[in-house]
Amino acid sequence: MEALVLETKDQLSLRDFPQIDREEETLGPRDVRIRLHTVGICGSDVHYYTHGRIGPFVVNEPMILGHEASGIVIETGPEVTTLKPGDRVCMEPGIPDPNSRATRLGMYNVDPAVRFWATPPVHGILRPTCVHPEAFTYLLPDNVSFAEAAMVEPLAVGIHAATKARIKPGDIALVMGAGPIGLVTAISALAAGCARVYVTDLAAPKLDIAAGLSPAITPVNAGSEDVTAVIARDTDGWGADVVFEATGSPRAAAGVFAPLAPGGCVVMIGGQPDPISYDAGAAMVREARVENIFRYAHVFPRCVKMLASGAIDVKPLITRTFDFKDSVRAFEIAASAPPGDVKMQIELPQ
Incomplete structure (x- = not known):
């Protein structure tokens, strides 16, 4: 599986990453497999690239970047009821422990055990496919594009x-x-x-x-x-x-x-x-x-509804789009912080 890999500080490569294939061969009963379509470049991704760490989170081994994403469901577990192959979706990147005290109190975003894409040691999703829980995967209305859907994460x-x-x-x-x-x-x-x-x-x-x-x-x-x-x-x-x-x-x-x-x-x-x-x-x-504020909780469905109704328009914030093959160059440009750019996105091959 070809992926955008942060090898170490200031070093990116677009290469095969077989470890992800091994980790995601098994689809859980309440999981979906998603073919990624659009992934946004976040400031945290760029910070890991330029600094190798954010606070206590340190990149000690190669890590796939990216956590703002949309895609298409291509396979579902046997207990999935709300999604089916072909559905267009966006995904909430942080998966908490459902039994933690923070989650039970409704504050799952501050669960110390949360696994968040592209936060060491958890890999991100600048890669062709991923497996994700149904509970954190959201169906897109027909009038919300993949690019807009990849903006749901920062909008949240x-x-x-x-x-x-x-x-x-x-x-x-x-x-x-x-x-x-x-x-x-x-x-x-x-x-x-x-x-x-x-x-x-x-x-x-x-x-x-x-x-x-x-x-x-x-x-x-x-x-x-x-x-x-x-x-x-x-x-x-x-x-x-x-x-x-x-x-x-x-x-x-x-x-x-x-x-x-x-x-x-x-x-x-x-x-x-x-x-x-x-x-x-x-x-x-x-x-x-x-x-x-630490990330967000319980707002992804609200964001999708507001994009669909037109109450919020994120399209003017998407200022540049790159092909997946140009991912390294995209990050180099993002790291230079062009003053006229807000959100850069990467589209994966379909």
């Missing part, structure tokens, strides 16, 4: 963040960071009821993309404008009801409370590789609520 982060924020109709939100996660968070906040969403970044091309997503999105260049002053001006000095931190920058995270309204909520989305500091006094005088 935004929907989870908007849900944790407890957005009310008419709220004003600020999203710090116009990368893929920041932009899906912005459109998720609008879908949840925000009247206006401010999006900040240092890259003008990304802000242009943000502005094109909705007339209710206001881009703010954090390099040349004072974000707090802009929001204060537009809210009569009150501030934003919700602030989403999606940059992963310690400097940005340190200032999350300055533009926040009294009684507002800060949602920390951006991954921080090291401990950070923030102004506890500023949080206290606002009685700010702080939420933290």
Whole structure:
């Protein structure tokens, strides 16, 4: 089985990976076998490529990358009832222990035993086929494309963040960071009821993309404008009801409370590789609520429904598509962080 393999830090290859064939020969009674169609390149994939690790997760041996995916069911286990061969699907990449305490409490995303694609030592899915549980495989409506379906995974982060924020109709939100996660968070906040969403970044091309997503999105260049002053001006000095931190920058995270309204909520989305500091006094005088996001839970079906209804449109975020044979080049380009790109995807041969 040919796969995109991270051999070690800064070294990728497209090669046969027979170990996966051996591991996935047996289809469980409630599993489905899927032929992969489209796989998105995530920032975590790129980080493993350029750094060889993310926090405690270290690439100690060759690992297949990729976890944002859509495909077609080609085989089902004998106890599968909701899917059949030929069904178009997207897949939730994290499989928890069904008997863990976290899973039983409904927080399966924080189960310490969760097995998440392309997180060492678990292989990803930039390969022709995979075996996956029926329970974490979702049927696609006819009007949702494979490319849109491969966006469900990052969109799930935004929907989870908007849900944790407890957005009310008419709220004003600020999203710090116009990368893929920041932009899906912005459109998720609008879908949840925000009247206006401010999006900040240092890259003008990304802000242009943000502005094109909705007339209710206001881009703010954090390099040349004072974000707090802009929001204060537009809210009569009150501030934003919700602030989403999606940059992963310690400097940005340190200032999350300055533009926040009294009684507002800060949602920390951006991954921080090291401990950070923030102004506890500023949080206290606002009685700010702080939420933290780790992936998502219970939102994939919601994402699919919103894509199907048109409530959310992710197509403008897909800025470049590569053939599977060009996967190594795709990652090299993604690692260079072109300012005009949001989401790059790879299509596998059919």
